[in-house]
Amino acid sequence: MSKRVVVLGPPGAGKGTQCMLLAAARGLLHLSTGDLLRAEVAAGSSLGQQVKAVLDRGDLVSDDLVLAIVRHRLSLHQGGWLLDGFPRNSTQAAMLDDLLADLKQPLQVALQLQVPEEELVARLLSRGRSDDNEAVVRKRLQIYVRQTEPINAHYQGRGLLQCVDGLGSVEEVATRICNSLDECAPSEETMC
Ligand code: B4P
Numbered sequence: 001m002s003k004r005v006v007v008l009g010p011p012g013a014g015k016g017t018q019c020m021l022l023a024a025a026r027g028l029l030h031l032s033t034g035d036l037l038r039a040e041v042a043a044g045s046s047l048g049q050q051v052k053a054v055l056d057r058g059d060l061v062s063d064d065l066v067l068a069i070v071r072h073r074l075s076l077h078q079g080g081w082l083l084d085g086f087p088r089n090s091t092q093a094a095m096l097d098d099l100l101a102d103l104k105q106p107l108q109v110a111l112q113l114q115v116p117e118e119e120l121v122a123r124l125l126s127r128g129r130s131d132d133n134e135a136v137v138r139k140r141l142q143i144y145v146r147q148t149e150p151i152n153a154h155y156q157g158r159g160l161l162q163c164v165d166g167l168g169s170v171e172e173v174a175t176r177i178c179n180s181l182d183e184c185a186p187s188e189e190t191m192c
């Protein structure tokens with residue numbers, strides 16, 4: 001079974017929803033950089049106030065800050081994990097490679113959830129978080145295409161990328177993800 005997984009996909013693809021289910025089913029640590037950043041905002045610290053302004057604009061938070069959060073959590077943890085929403089750009093992908101080499105915890109799978117844009121917009125507008133208004137959602141999708149999608153090639157080149165169709169009910173998508181992870185190596189069907 002795959003234990004060290006990054007979950008990739010556009011905003012609203014269902015990364016958080018699926019990671020929560022998978023982590024509970026398989027006893028993995030679920031590390032969502034979005035949730036950790038929102039927790040910082042909720043704590044009301046001065047760092048949290050700066051983070052809130054970035055989230056509300058739909059921009060990405062600084063690479064160094066996000067890496068510090070991930071490093072801290074992974075270095076305290078022994079078992080398997082799901083990284084949800086990290087890496088978000090090629091700098092973060094390179095930082096993660098270095099971190100995992102330091103920790104001797106090689107990545108096993110990069111799982112890409114695929115959902116068409118209009119479905120993403122509909123999901124996010126009905127979720128209604130403070131950064132889910134239409135202008136901000138469209139901006140986050142543009143940032144995804146420019147900065148995050150290119151890192152798929154980084155993982156594809158290493159034979160780690162597996163693509164899963166994220167359309168359908170939460171349960172249907174969860175079943176596809178489990179099937180994909182239970183195949184030890186990417187099959188023709190799951191290669192992107
Ligand atoms: P995230 O918290 O990562 O959130 P997301 O990409 O918007 O959503 P996700 O894909 O997890 O979708 P979800 O399950 O919630 O990022 C938020 C912000 O944090 C970023 O914009 C950025 O500013 C910052 N950030 C995070 N990581 C960062 C990093 N590494 N570097 C810099 N900045 C970073 O699902 C969405 C909705 O769809 C929900 O309402 C859900 O109920 C629904 N849904 C899920 N699955 C469904 C299905 N199968 N059918 C119908 N609806 C479904």
